[in-house]
């Protein structure tokens with residue numbers, strides 16, 4: 001039985017209490033903490049940078065699953081690694097040389113993720129799949145929490161799952177955006193190993209984090 005991991009996105013947390021919110025997520029059974037970094041350029045929203053990640057590091061030992069929606073990303077990879085990221089996920093559109101950026105992340109001792117927007121085909125990263133630890137499949141266009149899940153990405157998840165099996169690749173498949181209690185099961189069935197969720201985890205069942213994490217994990 002595949003163990004599904006839950007990576008709550010702190011984009012939906014109380015930004016005035018991020019340290020305590022991260023502790024609440026750990027107590028609630030989160031496997032990772034999804035940190036959405038946005039620069040107001042690659043995506044039309046601006047969130048947090050390395051100093052905040054550094055400040056949050058002492059609140060948990062859970063892996064920081066850092067999603068960099070910034071461009072150009074190569075200038076900042078080292079800063080996010082030093083701040084305490086464990087997984088650094090980048091978008092192919094934000095680097096001149098994806099292979100080099102993946103190598104830089106791994107040389108820094110971090111897990112390398114690559115994120116595919118809904119309109120970015122798998123062929124964009126086909127030659128890199130052997131080198132990456134995680135594929136982050138976006139089920140919304142990045143920038144904001146609370147958007148509607150795009151079911152057309154289920155096909156992409158299934159294709160990544162088949163490619164992984166056929167070629168003996170090792171990447172994890174993480175899905176991010178609009179994940180809720182109505183689509184989590186089919187997302188897992190398509191091949192997802194890790195589910196990102198912000199709105200559903202923080203808002204459903206009066207914000208009962210433990211309950212919402214459990215429901216998603218056992219979908």
Ligand code: DX5
Nearest residue numbers: 142143145146178197198199
């Ligand atoms: C969107 C972010 C997602 C988002 C998920 O750009 O990458 O991680 O915060 O939030 P929900 O679960 O609310 O869609």
Ligand code: ZN
Nearest residue numbers: 034036067176
């Ligand atoms: Zn994200």
